[in-house]
Amino acid sequence: ETGVTQTPRHLVMGMTNKKSLKCEQHLGHNAMYWYKQSAKKPLELMFVYSLEERVENNSVPSRFSPECPNSSHLFLHLHTLQPEDSALYLCASSQAQGSAADTQYFGPGTRLTVL
Amino acid sequence: TQLLEQSPQFLSIQEGENLTVYCNSSSVFSSLQWYRQEPGEGPVLLVTVVTGGEVKKLKRLTFQFGDARKDSSLHITAAQPGDTGLYLCAGADAGTYKYIFGTGTRLKVLA
Numbered sequence: 001e002t003g004v005t006q007t008p009r010h011l012v013m014g015m016t017n018k019k020s021l022k023c024e025q026h027l028g029h030n031a032m033y034w035y036k037q038s039a040k041k042p043l044e045l046m047f048v049y050s051l052e053e054r055v056e057n058n059s060v061p062s063r064f065s066p067e068c069p070n071s072s073h074l075f076l077h078l079h080t081l082q083p084e085d086s087a088l089y090l091c092a093s094s095q096a097q098g099s100a101a102d103t104q105y106f107g108p109g110t111r112l113t114v115l
Numbered sequence: 116t117q118l119l120e121q122s123p124q125f126l127s128i129q130e131g132e133n134l135t136v137y138c139n140s141s142s143v144f145s146s147l148q149w150y151r152q153e154p155g156e157g158p159v160l161l162v163t164v165v166t167g168g169e170v171k172k173l174k175r176l177t178f179q180f181g182d183a184r185k186d187s188s189l190h191i192t193a194a195q196p197g198d199t200g201l202y203l204c205a206g207a208d209a210g211t212y213k214y215i216f217g218t219g220t221r222l223k224v225l226a
Binding site for chain 2 (some may be wrong): 002004035042043044045046048056086090092093104105106109
């Protein structure tokens with residue numbers, strides 16, 4: 001238990017569906033992150049939020065839309081996804097963004113399958 | 116584009132054996148982290164190394180940061196089945212402090 005929870009843990013969706021992934025951190029951190037973990041690629045950083053403001057968008061397609069309503073919650077809204085978007089989506093949080101030795105705490109991830 | 120290559124990609128060994136995992140790059144990092152990820156869970160931080168040449172020990176695990184801060188190694192002594200998992204290194208970009216993750220080493224320790 002790292003203090004970061006993600007729901008749902010598993011999600012199967014069709015290409016025309018709209019769904020959302022939720023992340024909640026109970027650590028009092030100020031930065032939150034979305035990562036994508038595919039079978040054959042390194043962990044890819046998608047979005048970074050610091051104090052509820054998006055500070056990084058790593059050229060992620062617009063079919064992924066993040067939302068950070070407060071420093072404890074992070075959402076990833078999904079619509080018209082492609083089968084190649086199937087992956088493990090990991091949320092992480094850290095005390096601050098931009099610190100050399102900052103520790104990121106990861107949630108357990110949502111295993112997404114797009115049919 | 117910064118890239119962190121880990122080797123080996125897969126490793127299957129018997130309980131009690133020693134092993135070393137390598138993390139290499141042509142880029143300089145301000146710090147480097149090692150994580151272990153078990154099935155169904157997110158990565159969990161094992162250690163952060165910051166100074167070139169730094170060596171840190173965590174029980175049977177020894178971590179070293181290269182002198183030039185471009186590479187790192189993880190050595191496990193007398194591996195146990197509980198060490199099974201995906202080992203990831205992550206380097207912090209010297210300018211942005213953004214972490215770039217390595218390609219991963221999947222370790223299986225057989226009882």
